[in-house]
Amino acid sequence: MNYTFEYRSLSETLYDALVDDAFYITMEGSVSGTPGQRREAMRRYYDFSMQEARKYGRLVTPDGRAFGAAIWTRPVYGDLAGQMSNEKKTFIRDHMGAASLETYKRITASMARQTATVVPPAGWYLSIVGIAPPFQGQGLGETLVRPVLDRTDDYGVHTYLETFTPRNMRFYERLGFQEAGSFDEPVTRARYWVMVRQPS
Template sequence: MQDGTSSIMSYEFQYREYAEALYDALVEDAFYITMEQSIADSQEAKEGLLKYLDYSMVESAQYGELLLPEGDKIGCSIWSKPITPEQSAAKSKAKKEFLLKHMGQNSLDTYNAIVGSMSACTEGLVSDDDWYLSILGLLPEYQGQGLGSSLVMPVLKEADRLGVASYIETFTPRNKTFYQRLGYVEIGAFKEPTTKTEFAVMRREPQKSKG
């Protein structure tokens, strides 16, 4: 069994170039900083986080929605959507196995602590029917050109069509204005104890077409 000190097991990437783009895009995010630091072998830390980002894409392609841009691999958006209890149990079991095998026990414990505290904060603020924008990242050199919205608008338009709300959680204050332009409204801010950083919860109600 992986004890957090032995070498990280090999992993077959499905979206490595996208994972590398996300890594560079999320360099200021306290969640990913903390997860990278949780990997016992510092020489494996970056590679371990790249595996986490890749796995998150694989997971969303199976259980939610993965939006990849056409052309250059400059970023992506990763969404969670409502699933059945059976699917949720399978997803949780697979995530635990991934974290333990490919990042180590300390990373699993860190992940559980952060997600547990964040879930407790958002309880009652969001609906089980909401879609969740779990990860959004765009290479820094492409930011500020209107490309970020292209990674989320196709999904938001579908949510609007179906009358579904969505929400995000962000540890990066400067990102709030971007989400506000997309129609998200801040509904809470909380200090997360493991990262020792405040995160904001923002929710977007479905919007009616102006046409």
């Protein structure tokens, strides 16, 4: 099935930035086809996620440079939450395959159950943040995350994230996030950490 990219360069950037993340490794492995087809499916996934953030949350990208992106979801409820979920699942089924959809559902259901034990409701969720490897370590990550943190501070609401990459936790701690819990995710066979930031 054909797919029209809106953020081709940024989707390639996110693919390179997140290549070691257990969630995305598992999702890519669930796609049938050649390695090139699997990579292309993941690039589509990142592009769709950016479109989703623009519609249901906030997409933060650098001006004029494709070095990274931050993808946020704001709290959604009722019919809107159902619409968002259905659109994501339809995309995965149509562009990644039925096996990928099943993998996605199993991972996200497991993580939702575990994360809910340590994160209060009604927070903004930082679902993806990635910086192209050549630009990492230059302080650019904060420029992608800070705009939403400033807004949620004004709103007086918390933010949270999940990471399978413990080396990234120090970066989040500098922004005010604190570890709220860690869990073993059975589908990826990997541990992930939940971090929460209270408004300042």
